[in-house]
Amino acid sequence: FVFSGFCATALAGEYVTVDKTNKVEIYYEEAGSGQPVVFVPGWTMTSRYFQRQLAHYAGSKSTRFIVFDPRAHGRSTKTLEGVNYIQHAKDLKQFIEELGLKDVVIGGWSWGGITVYTYLSLFGTDNIKGVVTMDQTPRPLPAGEGSWTDGGADAVKGFFDAMVSDRKATVTDFIPWMFTNPITEKEKQWMLAETMMTPDIVATQLLYDGWMFDHNQTVKKTNIPQLYFVREENGAPAKAFLSKSSPNADIVVMGGHGMFYDHAQAFNKALDVFLDKLK
Numbered sequence: 001f002v003f004s005g006f007c008a009t010a011l012a013g014e015y016v017t018v019d020k021t022n023k024v025e026i027y028y029e030e031a032g033s034g035q036p037v038v039f040v041p042g043w044t045m046t047s048r049y050f051q052r053q054l055a056h057y058a059g060s061k062s063t064r065f066i067v068f069d070p071r072a073h074g075r076s077t078k079t080l081e082g083v084n085y086i087q088h089a090k091d092l093k094q095f096i097e098e099l100g101l102k103d104v105v106i107g108g109w110s111w112g113g114i115t116v117y118t119y120l121s122l123f124g125t126d127n128i129k130g131v132v133t134m135d136q137t138p139r140p141l142p143a144g145e146g147s148w149t150d151g152g153a154d155a156v157k158g159f160f161d162a163m164v165s166d167r168k169a170t171v172t173d174f175i176p177w178m179f180t181n182p183i184t185e186k187e188k189q190w191m192l193a194e195t196m197m198t199p200d201i202v203a204t205q206l207l208y209d210g211w212m213f214d215h216n217q218t219v220k221k222t223n224i225p226q227l228y229f230v231r232e233e234n235g236a237p238a239k240a241f242l243s244k245s246s247p248n249a250d251i252v253v254m255g256g257h258g259m260f261y262d263h264a265q266a267f268n269k270a271l272d273v274f275l276d277k278l279k
Contacts, residue, residue, distance in 0.1 A: 018094040027075035028068035032060030036101040039067040042110025044198040046074030052264035089118035107132030117215035138215035148237040178258035
């Protein structure tokens with residue numbers, strides 16, 4: 001099932017078909033050339049949030065930075081088929097194959113990180129050179145006292161109820177929470193418009209699906225270079241978990257949930273350091 005009338009006008013990007021059966025086209029933008037780096041935005045978010053990375057890598061000869069809108073997000077095809085993170089991981093694999101990318105660094109922000117963890121669980125690390133996550137625990141629900149989590153059952157229920165009751169108001173409050181530096185009213189408005197491009201039913205289904213994953217074992221089995229960006233309040237539990245599960249991983253604690261946006265200069269520098277180590 002494909003929604004009609006939901007396709008937004010493309011900005012400066014292109015489209016690639018990842019699901020020929022359901023005619024799902026993925027919108028993406030890219031900058032630079034060299035080592036391919038593919039980033040996946042979070043729940044209901046879009047490639048536009050990564051404009052400061054696209055600007056950073058414009059003209060780069062060492063890094064080809066690519067970011068796309070997942071299915072039913074942003075400017076990609078709006079569909080009720082495959083509204084789950086297993087399909088999103090399959091889309092990521094197909095996206096990489098359709099673009100002919102080799103030795104790819106894959107990165108996920110927020111529940112785009114669930115897509116990345118799920119990819120690793122399903123397909124392993126063949127053709128993957130490195131992994132980057134941005135403020136995403138591999139297990140959103142708590143796994144004991146002091147665990148690295150996205151919140152307990154009460155927080156889950158509270159956010160879900162608020163989102164179903166009044167999604168626009170809930171997201172309006174959520175957007176400034178993501179940043180430790182103030183954003184302007186204009187920024188709040190375009191961010192809200194981007195996230196509201198995802199149909200309500202899709203947002204609801206993905207919100208539930210994301211909470212149900214447990215990829216702690218996936219992290220333990222992943223033996224390629226990894227970089228974890230973690231918001232400040234989650235620094236301690238993330239470091240405690242990763243010291244045991246992935247002791248060789250790089251960890252950068254900075255800012256809030258969307259640190260790549262309001263701390264773009266520091267984020268881009270840390271990402272460049274990680275990418276340089278892969279050469």
